[in-house]
Amino acid sequence: MSRSDVKLRSAEWFGPDDKNGFMYRSWMKNQGIPDHEFRGKPVIGICNTWSELTPCNAHFRKLAEHVRCGVIEAGGLPVEFPVFSNGESNLRPTAMFTRNLASMDVEEAIRGNPIDAVVLLVGCDKTTPALLMGAASCDVPAIVVTGGPMLNGKHKGRDIGSGTAVWQLSEQVKAGTITLHEFMSAEAGMSRSAGTCNTMGTASTMACMAEALGVSLPHNAAIPAVDSRRYVLAHMSGMRIVDMVWEDLRLSKLLTREAFENAIRANAAIGGSTNAVIHLKAIAGRIGVPLELDDWTRVGRGTPTVVDLQPSGRFLMEEFYYAGGLPAVLRRLGEAGLLPHPGALTANGLSIWDNVREAPIHDEEVIRPLDRPLRADGAISVLRGNLAPLGAVLKPSAATPELLVHRGQAVVFENLEHYKARIVDPDLVVDANSVLVLKHCGPRGYPGMAEVGNMGLPPKLLAQGVTDMVRISDARMSGTAYGTVVLHVAPEASAGGPLAVVHDGDWIELDCHQGRLHLDIPAEELEARLADWRAAHRPDARDRSGYRALYVDHVLQADQGCDFDFLVGCRGAEVPRHSH
Known part of the structure; x- marks a missing residue:
């Protein structure tokens, strides 16, 4: 495609020599922009989640400047704009509560402004999926630049x-x-430098997912935040996005079914966070790609975890980058025939295999050979049964192998406050074989599905040397956490799922190898309990106003990615009507 064949969105604003073009150009010129900048140059949005309240992203002003330099060098006009920065470390009740809000901010900022393409500056956990969701809804050319992990603690x-x-x-x-x-x-x-968590937590996982999806340049995921090569990558991404405009390389050409299957396989190889399940589903829903919970089993099953990083293993993101980063992992998968779609297109215009076929591997302790993996099968376990009709997930690489098949009696916590009060009770009837069950911490119940699923163990058992137990909830857990933790139980308790009616002493069976999560009571008793629960349930009056009401009324369950029902689907970037 030649440049003359590409119609710039920004030309709808800045192109006409009429009253409207006059006004759009004139007001922009108060920033010292000369007239020729508006004539035939792609306008590149730099979507910035900088915030001092999001410490992972607090260095993004400098990062944006390097992107700006790259855009200018390649012949584009950079325009930086802010969007809601949902940082996990400070934001209450949880950044997941505002992920969809941030995505709406991104979507409408792109669609309503004279932007031909966008560079997405992401870092802290939810900023990566939120910005990709918003950009995918518009289907413009977009490239991800991650802020990078902090130095080793x-x-x-x-x-x-x-x-x-x-x-x-x-x-x-x-x-x-x-x-x-x-x-x-x-x-x-x-936390001794700028950047995101240096473990294979959700931030690092989603950075790897962006790279595996092909929406960033190679090595984006792992370069430390304070390494000068991070700023070089930002500069090169600014240059590349200009060419993506002329090539009409929109997100729908990158975020394909094949790209998502590559990402699922990569997540297993890196021991990635369970949060990737929810976020990838939400991104896929925005671009119109069918992606189901069971795809994590179908595609990921049998993939060894070869990256030896905390919380599953020993090392941190610094060592991961020095060892070769995600390109080395993808090369290892590809050479073994474990990269499902090596021909998938990426943001630099090459296939993912072209990008990694010669990637060096510098440390085989950090990025292990396939015959010496951290876990033989690192795929996210998808669980189903009468306790999770719509599914639940578990991260085997962070679990105790002996607990992956387990039968125990439930110790139930009705909500987080009940858990906090009850877990420290020295008279709590609990032993190492018990199954800790936490309710009402799902999308509607918390609201926002907080990262509280990795419940701390009873102090009296910790004192006895117990280090892990089976834990089940409708919540999430931080990607930095570990343990035999069943998460994302759907439907959640607050939506009337079977989790709502588990009682103390009920026997629960977990079998990760068979994908089974079973509440061992007769079907008739389960239905009777659910009928009683539905009769007694009353909506929480606190949910009836503000953003909380919007969230509770429209959030989908975990198996559907927790997006809002009215946001699913690609709405495109059609230029809105002007008001002048």
């Missing part, structure tokens, strides 16, 4: 992982093996 002369260290040290305090002072002394050393 340091404590007592050893490396510690952001997020993962919190869960580990907190349990040690409860078990009495370290003091509160020792716990607090790790605080400053855990």
